[in-house]
Amino acid sequence: MVTLLNGINPVVLALLATMFTWAVTAAGAGLVFFFKKINQTVLNMMLGFASGIMIAASFWSLLNPAIAMAEVMGMNPVVPAVTGFLGGGAFLFLVDRLLPHLHLGQSTDQAEGIKTSWQRSVLLVLAITLHNIPEGLAVGVAFGALAVPGTTASLGAAIALAIGIGLQNFPEGAAVSIPLRREGFTRTKAFMYGQASGIVEPLAGVIGAALVVFIQPLLPFALAFAAGAMIYVVIEELIPEAQLHGSSDYSTIGGMLGFAVMMLLDVALG
Numbered sequence: 001m002v003t004l005l006n007g008i009n010p011v012v013l014a015l016l017a018t019m020f021t022w023a024v025t026a027a028g029a030g031l032v033f034f035f036k037k038i039n040q041t042v043l044n045m046m047l048g049f050a051s052g053i054m055i056a057a058s059f060w061s062l063l064n065p066a067i068a069m070a071e072v073m074g075m076n077p078v079v080p081a082v083t084g085f086l087g088g089g090a091f092l093f094l095v096d097r098l099l100p101h102l103h104l105g106q107s108t109d110q111a112e113g114i115k116t117s118w119q120r121s122v123l124l125v126l127a128i129t130l131h132n133i134p135e136g137l138a139v140g141v142a143f144g145a146l147a148v149p150g151t152t153a154s155l156g157a158a159i160a161l162a163i164g165i166g167l168q169n170f171p172e173g174a175a176v177s178i179p180l181r182r183e184g185f186t187r188t189k190a191f192m193y194g195q196a197s198g199i200v201e202p203l204a205g206v207i208g209a210a211l212v213v214f215i216q217p218l219l220p221f222a223l224a225f226a227a228g229a230m231i232y233v234v235i236e237e238l239i240p241e242a243q244l245h246g247s248s249d250y251s252t253i254g255g256m257l258g259f260a261v262m263m264l265l266d267v268a269l270g
Contacts, residue, residue, distance in 0.1 A: 029194025052258025
């Protein structure tokens, strides 16, 4: 196995990177210690910013490298790009239908997935956790790609993706903890629920990295799969949530800024 940074292998690097993204989720959730509520316009802009980052990351850090790596491996680049992308969307579609969860701004009777008597707080956390599965996979696959010889993968690009995912996790952590505080939870309990939504990222990151390290031909498919899953989350959840209660101009501005930031990170570090 290829080793990096004084003997640290890509799977361990993926774990460290996704621990960072989880920590940023916790930092966002930590806003609950300072605020009991958040201005809806500010929240919409933050969610728009997260959407922009995920859209940019899906192309610059995942789909574009998937196409380039497929060509290097002698594959028809259309096949892994299209099938992986649609597969990622289909995976999230199935999880969305099965996992009980509740989107921001909805009442408990609007919860999606298998019907359950779980509390509203748990359903809100599960909704954000659903976002974080493809994000963890994306970071893990990006670091796992470093173990595949002859590809265009770079440590800088993987780090750029981890930073971008971390940045967009900040508003997601706040989007869970602050509404829970407003509903009567203690600050500590609201924080614990908020940071818990990011726990899945290290697990997904390790799985993604290990898969491409040990089954290297999967790499282009895995990159495109993560891109498809992220785009599904953006269209299905983040953009609609960013448009809640008006302020659509501000969520659009946030989206543009998020895209620009992720593009800058990828170009500068990749």
